[in-house]
Amino acid sequence: MSKTLIIGASGQIGKMATKQLVTKGHKVVALVRDKAKLSDITSDHLEIVEADLEQDFSHAFKGCSNVIFAAGSGGSTGADKTMLIDLWAACKAADYAKTNTVSQFVMISSIGADDPAQGSDEMKPYLVAKHMADEHLINSGVPYTILRPGGLQNEEAKGGFQTTKPDSREQMVITREDVADALVFALGNKQLINAVYELFNGDQTLEQAFD
Amino acid sequence: MSKTLIIGASGQIGKMATKQLVTKGHKVVALVRDKAKLSDITSDHLEIVEADLEQDFSHAFKGCSNVIFAAGSGGSTGADKTMLIDLWAACKAADYAKTNTVSQFVMISSIGADDPAQGSDEMKPYLVAKHMADEHLINSGVPYTILRPGGLQNEEAKGGFQTTKPDSREQMVITREDVADALVFALGNKQLINAVYELFNGDQTLEQAFD
Numbered sequence: 001m002s003k004t005l006i007i008g009a010s011g012q013i014g015k016m017a018t019k020q021l022v023t024k025g026h027k028v029v030a031l032v033r034d035k036a037k038l039s040d041i042t043s044d045h046l047e048i049v050e051a052d053l054e055q056d057f058s059h060a061f062k063g064c065s066n067v068i069f070a071a072g073s074g075g076s077t078g079a080d081k082t083m084l085i086d087l088w089a090a091c092k093a094a095d096y097a098k099t100n101t102v103s104q105f106v107m108i109s110s111i112g113a114d115d116p117a118q119g120s121d122e123m124k125p126y127l128v129a130k131h132m133a134d135e136h137l138i139n140s141g142v143p144y145t146i147l148r149p150g151g152l153q154n155e156e157a158k159g160g161f162q163t164t165k166p167d168s169r170e171q172m173v174i175t176r177e178d179v180a181d182a183l184v185f186a187l188g189n190k191q192l193i194n195a196v197y198e199l200f201n202g203d204q205t206l207e208q209a210f211d
Numbered sequence: 212m213s214k215t216l217i218i219g220a221s222g223q224i225g226k227m228a229t230k231q232l233v234t235k236g237h238k239v240v241a242l243v244r245d246k247a248k249l250s251d252i253t254s255d256h257l258e259i260v261e262a263d264l265e266q267d268f269s270h271a272f273k274g275c276s277n278v279i280f281a282a283g284s285g286g287s288t289g290a291d292k293t294m295l296i297d298l299w300a301a302c303k304a305a306d307y308a309k310t311n312t313v314s315q316f317v318m319i320s321s322i323g324a325d326d327p328a329q330g331s332d333e334m335k336p337y338l339v340a341k342h343m344a345d346e347h348l349i350n351s352g353v354p355y356t357i358l359r360p361g362g363l364q365n366e367e368a369k370g371g372f373q374t375t376k377p378d379s380r381e382q383m384v385i386t387r388e389d390v391a392d393a394l395v396f397a398l399g400n401k402q403l404i405n406a407v408y409e410l411f412n413g414d415q416t417l418e419q420a421f422d
Binding site for chain 2: 082083124125
């Protein structure tokens with residue numbers, strides 16, 4: 001049975017996706033820095049691999065046919081970690097995926113990664129990192145699905161989506177739980193291969209939004 | 212007559228290359244943030260364009276057939292500037308060069324940019340930026356020459372070179388003046404198109420070292 005590697009499985013979205021997938025009976029390899037952070041998930045379908053994304057983490061890819069990159073350096077660290085995690089670790093993940101002939105790499109990117117120049121001064125370094133990581137994945141030859149969610153919110157899932165840009169900046173948001181749902185929907189979905197989608201809460205089902 | 216755009220012409224190496232080229236009768240467009248920094252160079256062959264590398268600087272490329280990227284965020288700034296200048300401005304420069312059908316883009320990269328993982332913790336973010344900028348240039352389709360000098364020194368030019376890695380770390384150095392000489396040598400040299408060279412002081416002439 002195929003296994004899905006989730007990089008950044010102890011992050012908020014990564015953990016939600018991990019829970020959903022093992023509940024559905026998928027085999028998941030969860031790559032985390034500290035396995036204690038996943039102690040609330042117990043499942044026979046879950047294999048935890050501890051690794052540091054700043055080092056070689058290629059061993060985690062063994063036997064995995066799908067990869068989700070849900071890692072991020074987080075808002076509280078400096079641009080050096082943005083360079084090493086959001087950019088470099090993502091590039092390494094794409095390279096490892098290529099070596100392991102992964103059949104789908106789902107990347108959590110960000111709105112604004114298409115054109116970092118339009119971002120605020122504060123966001124620009126992060127958007128450059130996400131842009132270059134996406135570019136590296138696209139050029140890698142690994143089948144990819146790039147999701148670029150709007151501003152992430154912690155509310156409960158709304159269950160409604162849209163992949164077209166809303167009219168107002170206030171609407172360019174989505175809950176983390178909905179992003180996790182979209183990740184699970186995208187996984188193994190051949191129609192979404194080699195495509196880039198922006199993602200917001202809206203009025204459509206996932207099927208409609210990605211059609 | 213063809214013009215060469217030097218991006219970062221008021222930096223140490225950029226200024227040396229600018230002086231050499233105008234002295235040789237080349238037409239140079241010097242892109243700087245503050246033209247006062249080039250007030251010591253007066254030449255009919257020099258055209259100064261003031262621009263901010265964090266903004267759109269495509270206007271500087273007009274009529275230029277060659278480009279030298281000698282800009283750098285410098286050691287005293289943070290990783291956010293490394294992201295915005297060493298990586299993003301370099302990528303934009305490659306894109307502008309492509310739009311303007313530039314015939315050669317000479318990039319000053321760095322030793323270690325081939326494999327950032329081997330760099331020190333302090334250097335790694337910078338090496339990732341240089342690696343990704345080089346990768347973007349290579350994939351752009353613009354004819355390129357990438358020079359990766361060793362540790363830069365301020366001594367007088369030694370006039371001897373090598374492009375093979377020296378045995379000891381102490382020898383992996385080169386003076387800025389020698390890098391500027393190598394830049395001028397590389398410019399317009401068709402044998403060096405679409406190639407990447409490490410560069411150190413050594414016992415060879417430029418012709419021998421690049422042969």
